Amino acid sequence: MANSSSGESIIRRVVRLVGAFDDAHRTMSVAALARRSGLPVTTTYRLVDELLGEGLLEREPNAEVRVGTRLWELVSRSSRMVGLREAALPFMEDVQSVVQHSTTLGILDSDEVLYIERIGSRDSMVDITKVAGRLPVHGTSSGLVLLAYSPPAYQDLFLSRSLEKFTDATLTEPTELRRHLAGIRQRGFASMPGIIVPESSGIAVPVFGRANTVVAALSVVVPRNEENPATRVPVLMTAARGISRALGWRGELKGALRQSNGNF
Amino acid sequence: MANSSSGESIIRRVVRLVGAFDDAHRTMSVAALARRSGLPVTTTYRLVDELLGEGLLEREPNAEVRVGTRLWELVSRSSRMVGLREAALPFMEDVQSVVQHSTTLGILDSDEVLYIERIGSRDSMVDITKVAGRLPVHGTSSGLVLLAYSPPAYQDLFLSRSLEKFTDATLTEPTELRRHLAGIRQRGFASMPGIIVPESSGIAVPVFGRANTVVAALSVVVPRNEENPATRVPVLMTAARGISRALGWRGELKGALRQSNGNF
DNA sequence: CACAGCGTTACCGATGAACGGGAATCAGAA
DNA sequence: TTCTGATTCCCGTTCATCGGTAACGCTGTG
Numbered sequence: 001m002a003n004s005s006s007g008e009s010i011i012r013r014v015v016r017l018v019g020a021f022d023d024a025h026r027t028m029s030v031a032a033l034a035r036r037s038g039l040p041v042t043t044t045y046r047l048v049d050e051l052l053g054e055g056l057l058e059r060e061p062n063a064e065v066r067v068g069t070r071l072w073e074l075v076s077r078s079s080r081m082v083g084l085r086e087a088a089l090p091f092m093e094d095v096q097s098v099v100q101h102s103t104t105l106g107i108l109d110s111d112e113v114l115y116i117e118r119i120g121s122r123d124s125m126v127d128i129t130k131v132a133g134r135l136p137v138h139g140t141s142s143g144l145v146l147l148a149y150s151p152p153a154y155q156d157l158f159l160s161r162s163l164e165k166f167t168d169a170t171l172t173e174p175t176e177l178r179r180h181l182a183g184i185r186q187r188g189f190a191s192m193p194g195i196i197v198p199e200s201s202g203i204a205v206p207v208f209g210r211a212n213t214v215v216a217a218l219s220v221v222v223p224r225n226e227e228n229p230a231t232r233v234p235v236l237m238t239a240a241r242g243i244s245r246a247l248g249w250r251g252e253l254k255g256a257l258r259q260s261n262g263n264f
Numbered sequence: 265m266a267n268s269s270s271g272e273s274i275i276r277r278v279v280r281l282v283g284a285f286d287d288a289h290r291t292m293s294v295a296a297l298a299r300r301s302g303l304p305v306t307t308t309y310r311l312v313d314e315l316l317g318e319g320l321l322e323r324e325p326n327a328e329v330r331v332g333t334r335l336w337e338l339v340s341r342s343s344r345m346v347g348l349r350e351a352a353l354p355f356m357e358d359v360q361s362v363v364q365h366s367t368t369l370g371i372l373d374s375d376e377v378l379y380i381e382r383i384g385s386r387d388s389m390v391d392i393t394k395v396a397g398r399l400p401v402h403g404t405s406s407g408l409v410l411l412a413y414s415p416p417a418y419q420d421l422f423l424s425r426s427l428e429k430f431t432d433a434t435l436t437e438p439t440e441l442r443r444h445l446a447g448i449r450q451r452g453f454a455s456m457p458g459i460i461v462p463e464s465s466g467i468a469v470p471v472f473g474r475a476n477t478v479v480a481a482l483s484v485v486v487p488r489n490e491e492n493p494a495t496r497v498p499v500l501m502t503a504a505r506g507i508s509r510a511l512g513w514r515g516e517l518k519g520a521l522r523q524s525n526g527n528f
Numbered sequence: 529c530a531c532a533g534c535g536t537t538a539c540c541g542a543t544g545a546a547c548g549g550g551a552a553t554c555a556g557a558a
Numbered sequence: 559t560t561c562t563g564a565t566t567c568c569c570g571t572t573c574a575t576c577g578g579t580a581a582c583g584c585t586g587t588g
Contacts, residue, residue, distance in 0.1 A: 045537075069345070072344075306550095
């Protein structure tokens, strides 16, 4: 693909370029961009020029570049995330005003939990989630909820892999995990203390979409030493039902509702 | 640019493709995408394949395509918008809980107001703004606030163009507009009834960034027949100050603070 | 002042990926 | 079955892409 000696298509290179920006590197010089993306300098300049022309990148007053407004606009006009975010936000604010720690909304994407919204104290010590950040499925209560309501075939596939043990409390044994997943489906929530960092504890519940499938997980993170985490569950449950209804959910038609990843 | 007979670069074509999606067309068949984007069918299939490979587009169960998760993720990790949005949201919720109609946050982008956040009733009759939607500067109170605090050179340039008259109340005369802009700077807010649609009235105040420049406008839209719109101003003002402070604003150092579009 | 280091712009020849028309295949509707 | 539309496959042409090299401009330093 493409005339490149490295054999990469333009599109992949553009992804490399945009991907070189992150929270800690929101702007940089073109040369720095070339280094971070690993592309030849000349090539980087040529591509950046084009991207600037389209507004996908923008030039700062100090000549550095950053991700452009137009790119944000393109995505925000059509992405699947947007509807979910908009439906969820008011309810998340409600939860946040009661729980006070940190409230997140996550979906399942390529075997990880992708957090699409988070509110709470900016640098909460007990919460390592970020918007657009990813965490492993078996290391988060959100992930376990999403997994619990996934199609059995997907669960089998996932559990067949070897899983990293983050803390003493992390579950990695397939059979043990299966038992937990069953428990989550039965109770309707997951409460997992210290499975990724010892100090924090997550409680998560499922959010349903139009097709009665699970499309996201709503979760709060609290310090592990909190008296009784389960007292948080009712708040989360009602909020999750509110979000589900805003997404077009018609109430549980009874019966186990599996699979996620569908439309909503 | 690219081997195309139409003489367009790949990047531009990708923008055309992604831009073909909007709120009303979140998914479509590849052939439909080719029609909407105006690209040759074969070319569209080839590009879509590549984009699918990168995760920038995704395939629906019914074989249609939509904007992909990965694209959202790339943008949300680095865009300038994100910080602004996160800082503003809590305060916007506060305003919304009091004013009840519809609260928006807009920035100035290529001679238009780009709304980067909006909360309120989903299909409010009196408000035509959408997230990632655009409206003309002189047709919105947000736009006039942003213009009022822009560098004089930019104001001159803007006012030298001929402006569309949307309603009887729309201001299009340069001198008249200048007088209004001065009034906005003096009072610290804009209240413009029916300048884009007759039924609604907007009230907007500036949001300041770290460099003491105006980076956004916070606004509420209310029905025009409301008794006294100016009673909304204090609520907006305090919220805007809160947002500004969250952005690193250090309080007004006195004196007129002009120009926007800087970092924040 | 000369020098070094870095970011940026300009030039250019070879090459092979991109291009897109056309035809075949497939799926669903009439 | 036939028709309509979406999708995939094929293939020869061609020109945009690629990236090395070199020059330019700026800043700080010995």
